[in-house]
Amino acid sequence: MxxxxxxxxxxxxxxxxxxxxxxxxxxxxxxxxxxxxxxxxxxxxxxxxxxxxxxxxxxxxxxxxxxxxxxxxxxxxxxxxxxxxxxxxxxxxxxxxxxxxxxxxxxxxxxxxxxxxxxxxxxxxxxxAHRNTYFGAEFLKILKNDYSKDEIKQMEHFVSIEPALDITLKKSAKNPFSQGIILPTGSIRLEANTKVAELPAYNDGIWWVQDAAAALAVRSLNNLHGKSVLDLCAAPGGKTAQLLDEGAFVTAVDISQERLETLETNINRLHLAERLTVVCSDALNFNSSKKFDIILIDAPCSATGTFRRHPEIIHTKSLQDVIQQAELQKKILNRAISLLAPKGEILYVTCSLAKLEGEKQIDDFLKSHTDFEIKPISIFGTEKMRTKEGYLRILPQTFVIDGQTNLSGADGFFIAHLQRKI
Ligand SMILES: C[S@@+](CC[C@H](N)C(=O)[O-])C[C@H]1O[C@@H](n2cnc3c(N)ncnc32)[C@H](O)[C@@H]1O
Structure with missing residues (x-):
């Protein structure tokens, strides 16, 4: 056998x-x-x-x-x-x-x-003898750089909680779900282990699966209608779909042809392909004669914030990965500014818990690019996640829905909204 x-x-x-x-x-x-x-x-x-x-x-x-x-x-x-x-x-x-x-x-x-x-x-x-410890030694090394023992313990607790299934609904669509709750930030949260294929209206293309924290990035932007947006690391397209649904003209770039094919399948299912251009390219080589109103950099990163859904990460990621990704992110940021229109905006996002890929990356960027300033993010329901600088720092434990602990938590994310002053 x-x-x-x-x-x-x-x-x-x-x-x-x-x-x-x-x-x-x-x-x-x-x-x-x-x-x-x-x-x-x-x-x-x-x-x-x-x-x-x-x-x-x-x-x-x-x-x-x-x-x-x-x-x-x-x-x-x-x-x-x-x-x-x-x-x-x-x-x-x-x-x-x-x-x-x-x-x-x-x-x-x-x-x-x-x-x-x-x-x-x-x-x-x-x-x-189980003491509810789950993080591996190298993973702890990454976290200890930025968080207190208490904060790390609170994060670690989420390893043992099966993550909920979060849905983003098209703006114009009526909520087809009889179950679940609508989060203050707009996502629909369904019980963990809900089977996606069995959910209603899948073939109607009116919703897609997207972690509630990931959905906050595009929600930080206002008045996207008619704007030109460069989505520099776009696949598989969760944020591209949000941009298109808000009425933007989107150029979606990604280094992976295979992942772009998934993006196109996803966007076609949602009937949102009308204002979409897809380009397979390394963000560092992408060129365009036209400058964009907004550039979304959902940068490649250590992905340490996704440990609830991808628990292999707590054993495979090291500080070296964080440092390497931070170098690439810095290059992508510098490339992006040459493609940005005057007074344009950059939305910088990573699903990393490491501040080298988030707060520190953007602090350093602002020090060397004095023509940019922070646009503070203030989405309803994110009060506990705002930093004093105006960024969003989302940790699993800061995404809590009162009285519904089994439905709490989200992936770890960092979001910064930057504006070119001239
Ligand atoms: C965090 S994922 C993007 C998720 C996507 N924005 C979404 O919301 O569904 C990062 C993406 O960056 C792409 N990538 C990695 N290195 C890149 C590079 N040098 N240039 C362009 N894309 C890159 C990866 O293929 C991956 O699809």
Whole structure:
């Protein structure tokens, strides 16, 4: 019998060693296995810090030799199944012992067998030792630069909460959902685990999935009707759709042809393609004789703010990623100003928690570009997220809906609205 978990072990190794996102592999998994695959991987990433720091050290005293390091990935998946999922214990042990035999030797298989059986015997003690810590060491290093222990603990709490499904509705559309709540910021929030394909009016193209924090960026802009907007890092197009829906003429640029194809499919489904031009280009090489009224830079970033939906990030991102992305963002900002009309506006956005990619990036930009100033953002419902400078700094815990804790939280984002003075 084919043991698909052997393939999962290899996928886990790839994600953790080469920074490839989980979403990349989801498409390669047969439909019948997708839902289990998803649950197994999301739970593994959420529980991996506990498994690494609390469970494994109790049963393994010596470091696993590097030529047998595949055993680490076998342990992360098998222990997740034993402690947190409903797979029968014997099935977990049998399949991962077989995998250890396949990837190592009979000693490796015996070792996995012994460790898993010991863990099983102490299951309730182990679970009682869980201290709700989820962030990996490198991820903590990024956060410690910018946040207090208390703030980090509050963020960490959101790893264990399944994120809600947020929807942006077209301006002219009537809300087709009988369930969910309308957030003060305008997004519609549905329960976590709502199945998108089963929602009403999907084929009518009147709504799209977009995190409530992501939706705030374009809502920071006023009077978009008839304006020319350059959307410099546009795919898959959530913000492009908002710009078009507000009546702007949008040039959507992205470096990835594949992601632009998704953008076009999305915009066509929403019947918003009329005022859209799509260009596949590196933002740093994009040129245009016409200058734009507004430039949206939804910059490539460490994506640390999306850890709730993409928990692999809490084990794969390092300070080095943040520094590298911040350098690219600075170049894109400098490129953008040569494409901006007099008195034009820049909306700079990242889904990063790191201030190097947010507050610090824009503070530095303003120091070296004195012809720009901040336009303070004041969207209804965002009072707790405004900084004294006029930026929006959104953390999962600052996006709280009173009395509805299970419906609270949002991705981490930074949004700055800048105006050229002359
Ligand atoms: C945060 S995502 C954009 C999300 C999008 N604005 C939305 O709302 O759906 C960043 C995008 O930047 C693109 N990108 C990365 N490096 C780029 C570059 N040098 N030039 C242009 N696009 C780039 C990526 O392909 C990715 O689609």
């Amino acid at each position: 084919k043991n698909e978990r052997a393939e999962y072990v290899e996928i886990l190794q790839k994600i953790l060693t080469s920074n490839v996102p989980l979403s990349f592999f989801k498409d390669t998994i047969p439909d019948g296995q997708k839902s289990f695959f998803n649950m197994l991987f999301l739970t593994t990433f959420r529980q991996m810090t506990f498994i690494k720091n609390t469970v494994l050290p109790r049963f393994i005293q010596k470091k696993i030799p590097s030529k047998q390091k595949i055993l680490n990935y076998i342990f992360y998946l098998s222990i997740t199944e034993l402690l947190f999922l409903n797979t029968p214990d014997y099935a977990v042990i049998n399949s991962y012992v077989d995998i250890a035999k396949k990837f190592t030797d009979k000693f490796g298989a015996n070792f996995v067998n012994a460790v898993l059986r010991n863990i099983l015997r102490q299951k309730s003690d182990l679970l009682a």
